[in-house]
Amino acid sequence: MRWERVVLPRAQEAEQGSEEAGGSGKRWAHTCNAIKGGRFLYVFGGFGIDYCQTNEVHVFDTVEQTWSQPTIKGMPPAPRDGHSCTNVGDNLFVFGGTDGMNPLGDLHILYTSSHTWISPMTRGEGPEARQGHSAALVDKRLFIFGGYGKSPDNGDEVYYNDLFILNTETFVWNKPMMTGIPPSPRHTHGCSTWKNKMIVLGGEDGCDNYLSDVHILNAVSCFFLSTIILFLLSFGLSTGHTLPPRAGYLTITFGKFLLVYGGYTEAQKPYDDLYLLDVESAIWSTVTTAGAGPSARFSMAGDCLDPVRSGVLIFVGGCNGNLEALDDMYYLHTGAHGYLSKQSQPIQGKFQARVKETFGDQYTIETAIDGKPLRGIIFSSKPSTLPIPFSSSSRIRTCGDSSAVMPNGYYNGESEASGSIQPDSADDGQVDDVDGIEASEPHAEPAGPLPVSNVTQPFDGCDLDKVNQPCSSNVLLNFYHKYNF
Structure with missing residues (x-):
């Protein structure tokens, strides 16, 4: 540019x-x-x-x-x-x-x-x-x-x-x-x-x-795509730089x-x-x-x-x-067709994710790429006072120590919280029972199918049985398009 x-x-x-x-x-x-x-x-x-x-x-x-x-x-x-x-x-x-x-x-x-x-x-x-x-x-x-x-x-x-x-x-x-x-x-x-x-x-x-979170509204149904899923879409599976x-x-x-x-x-x-x-x-x-x-x-x-x-x-x-x-x-x-410099490349691999627990407005998600767990912290758009301790398992939690970080990718004073999810390359363990995505949505549901409900097939057509077949980082986004969210 x-x-x-x-x-x-x-x-x-x-x-x-x-x-x-x-x-x-x-x-x-x-x-x-x-x-x-x-x-x-x-x-x-x-x-x-x-x-x-x-x-x-x-x-x-x-x-x-x-x-x-x-x-x-x-x-x-x-x-x-x-x-x-x-x-x-x-x-x-x-x-x-x-x-x-x-x-x-x-x-x-x-x-x-x-x-x-x-x-x-x-x-x-x-x-x-x-x-x-x-x-x-x-x-x-x-x-x-x-x-x-x-x-x-x-x-x-x-x-x-x-x-x-x-x-x-x-x-x-x-x-x-x-x-x-x-x-x-x-x-x-x-x-x-x-x-x-x-x-x-x-x-x-x-x-x-100061915030850096991203939300998408389906203007037809007035349904806001869940913050936690959107973090996976826009930040968690990208190797790129997120917006401060x-x-x-x-x-x-x-x-x-x-x-x-x-x-x-x-x-x-x-x-x-x-x-x-x-x-x-x-x-x-x-x-x-x-x-x-x-x-x-x-x-x-x-x-x-x-x-x-x-x-x-x-x-x-x-x-x-x-x-x-x-x-x-x-x-x-910008150059022809919106050319950009140093565009990040997605993480390659078979992506698996599952919502394991819900706590009011908060969620626990287990994720893995090629069987290797991903670790990180993301936050729901509604702060919660529920004291949920961290465990050593590979989970993405939507709550944490509010004295250290703020929800929604906030920046307050000299403290800064990042909403990105980073792979834990040091952990070669497996995530149990991640055959696709399962989720329970505690909020009002739109008409039609939920975007993350009892899905047993990967979103971009990858075969779960073929571990070596890569899936790109837009697997959740493809699923998002499929159900027009």
């Missing part, structure tokens, strides 16, 4: 109906959305212009390499930052954020074809006012998840892990009944869509814990890849690294880039410019370690 800083040519004569602009200005916690196949990039809102929130709209033409500030008709949203802005076709749906004093819960639509703001009348149960939430579009439904706001009773901060869905044709809100194990309440997390699924990762909770806990980073999806850039664990220590998740193979990778890239920052905005500029991502603004707003802009050339 290769960075390229966008150096703008001298300003040209503004088009009729627009005001010339040399750029979007210094800002952070703003949004930018690519429309018309990546031709135009719309930047809205954010904090930093005159050290306050803004509701200005700036447009960057990625072909002409020029900025403009079009004249917008209709009643604009109040100035804000920390909002979400989602493409529905070439229209932009803006929800929530903060005006600097209070969280917002209003919905606005910018029709880019006519440059007109509208505030649609909605029906149904909508989200409480919030900021730092995420939004994702699946088909014609807008999903709003998480964030934080204020209690109407005492004004204290309230952190959310609820889910609301807006039908973008009828403007009816719905609060669906979620099943499975949802992510813990959080804000400034990452969110993306892949096929008919929504992926939620990382962020910060109400106790100043963080919040305030930028997540961009292109094809089957989900790219994470920047973020922070402390306001004075932002990141400038790149991580890539191959959603299909469930492998995290660090990315090595050429060229001078952006400085360490958080709360930047960006989008994918495909298909006009194939394999090009764009990054705009953000906030540095001195809490200064930035106005620079970079392209990231």
